[in-house]
Amino acid sequence: MSKVLKDPRYVSRRQQRRQINEEYRKLCNTNVISSVSRHIPATVCTSTDTKSDAAEFNSSNITTDLQLNSIDSDNIALSKPIHGHNVPLDARTLLQAPRKLEIIDMSPGHYYHFGLVQGSVRSVAKYYSTENCPKELQININVDGLPLTKSSGSQFWPILASVEADFYTEPFIVGLYHGSNEFMKYFTEECSKIIDVRLSIGNRTVPIKINAFVSDTPAKCFITGTKGHNAYFGCGKWVQEGEFIDNRVTYPETTARLRTNESFRLKTNEEHHKKTSILENLCINMILDFPIDYMHLVCLGVMKKLLQFWIKGSKDVRMTNFQRKRASDLLLLLNKSISKEFARKARPLEEVDRFKATELRQLLLYTGPIVFRDNLPRDKYNHFLCLSVAIRILASPEYHIKLNDYARELLQYFVESFPSFYGHQHISYNVHNFIYLCDDVKLKGPLDKFSAFKFENYMQKIRKSLRTSSKPLQQLIKRNQEECIIDVQYEKFEYPIIKYAIPEEINEGKNTSNLFNIVIFL
Known part of the structure; x- marks a missing residue:
């Protein structure tokens, strides 16, 4: 039996790992010294010989999986020096993963607060220097749900933030809740204190200000304590009662009384409110500081609906089979000319139900006016073109103010003529809010300044950082704190x-x- 085990052909992977583990422990003295500090000596990080020694070490039969194998022990010590360097026995020693987490029990879930100021300091150190230091640091806040598995209702509710700038800044986590409850308490308490906080950038101090809360409609209604988009008084910008047409609530009026911060806090329209939001304790405008997100409203909302009308709608609205195939073939042909700056290549129009927001944005602003020019009736094409031009203006850093009134006229025409093309029953919450989009652009800047695109991208980073489905909150906290240990430098x-x-x-x-x-x- 021993001869068989010595033959590598009859040795299982588990037995191979055991043999390698034994050889490794013979090389490294197995005497565990609990008094040795768990921190890695500076020589490991600074010595120029480390790379060559590591290369020599990895060239042996010891696999990298074994080097990073977890050892569940309270006293994880450093091994005996190899080639003059102390090598940690556990990956958590190298990453300095925290042992104890101050998780707050908020039944029926749990919450952990990372801190708004802490994330802002790292972003400032990464993206700003004394030369390009802003006069005021403006922060965008995003709140949205993130389902973790398909087999259960487990989900995260991360509070994300990002520094609003003329260039791309990566979001960071402010707070993380696992469950379903009112979890904005600790975020609100910290935000109420940042008025007196100033960040130091070189020899200058910069104040912090909340610029906008960027969320889709369900999440915004959840954190503001208002009714949803399918309620009679669900519109968050206008005071008007919806009409129930064909089993859905519509908002046909294009002129109505605007909501204000005072009327919201006084709850003059009681039918619009469900409860008092904890965000009302902050010095923010409950109407103007919650702009409309065009990723969900325009791209995933109206643009996707238009495509579904043209591809799968009723006979008087949809394209013919020949027009649909010709448009789809032309769209695929344009893939040769799409540069790498676009996130995705085009797909056939038959897959419209699975289109992502970036694909819909590409169709709306770039390829759509070309693809649908000869494949839609002239009146429907001109109607679509009004939307495309208006959104292109509002997304332009150069023309969003100069041509704002023209974009408003185009959107006004688009909304008013929408029933004649697609029916009164489709004047939904998304179509109705188009008119107010121009006011948000005047106040907050181009559409990409307060869109949810980069926050949704960061959600994928959160999902990929989870290794197993058990204890997801603890996993993400440790991964985030391991990343925060690395010092950031201005780039x-x-x-x-x-x-x-x-x-x-x-x-x-x-x-x-x-x-x-x-x-x-x-």
Whole structure:
């Protein structure tokens, strides 16, 4: 039997790991010294010989899985020095994972507060220096649910935040709740104190301000204590009663009295409120600081609905089979010309029910006007074009203020003519709120300044950080704190911008034969 075990052909993977483990413990003295500090000596991180020693160490039969194998012990010590360096026996020693977590019991779930100021400090250190320091640090807040598994109702409710800037800034976690309950208490308490907080950037101090709460409609109604989009008084911008048409609530009016911060706090329209929100304790505007998110309203809402009308709608609305196939083939043909800056390549229109928000945005702003030009009736195409041009204006950093009134007229026409094309029963909450989108852009900036795209992307990072379905809250807390141990440094982000040059800028008045061949990369 011993001869069989010595033959590698008859040794199982578990037995191989045991043999390797025994060889490893012979190399490293197995005497556990509990008094040795669990922190890795600086020589491991700073020595130039570490890489070569590690390469020599990995070239042996000892696998990397074994090096990072978890050893569940209260006294995880460092091994005997190998090649003059102390190597940790456990990956948690290297990552400095916390042992005790201050998780707050909020029945029927649990909550952990990471801190708004702590995340803001890391973002400032990463994206700002003394040269580009802002006068005021504006923060966008996002709250949304994140289902964890398909086999149960387990889900996260993360409170995410990001620094609002002219460039991309990665969101960070402020608080995390696992369950379903009122979990904004600790976030509200910290936000009430940040008025007196100033962050130091070099030799300057910068105040912090909450710029906007960016969420989809169900999440916004949940944290503000108001009724949903399918209620008679569910509109959060206008005071009007919806009409029940064809088993759905519609909002046909395009002019109504606007809600204000004072009327919201006084609850003058009682039918709109379900409870008093804890966010009312903050010095924020309960109407203006909750802008409309165009990712859910425009892309996943109206644009997806239009595609479903054209592909699977009634006979008087949908395209013919020939038009649908021609449009789908043209859309796939454009994949050759789509650059890598776009998140996804186009898919056939028959898969419209599985389209993501980035695909719908690409159709709305870029490929849609080309694909549907000869495949939709002229009146429906012009109606769609009004939406495309208006959203393009509102998303433009250059024209969102200059052409704001023109975009409002286009959206006003789009909403008023929507019933004639698709029926009065489809004037839903999403279509109705188009008119107020221009006011949010005037106040908060271009659409991408307060969209949920980057927050939804960060949700995938949260999901991928979970290894098992058990104790998801504890897992995510440890992964986040392991990441926070790494010191962040300022990185200057420079992206090439293509710009057609003016001849005088190049030749100082000399004649230029071909202007459009002159390109400057800024």
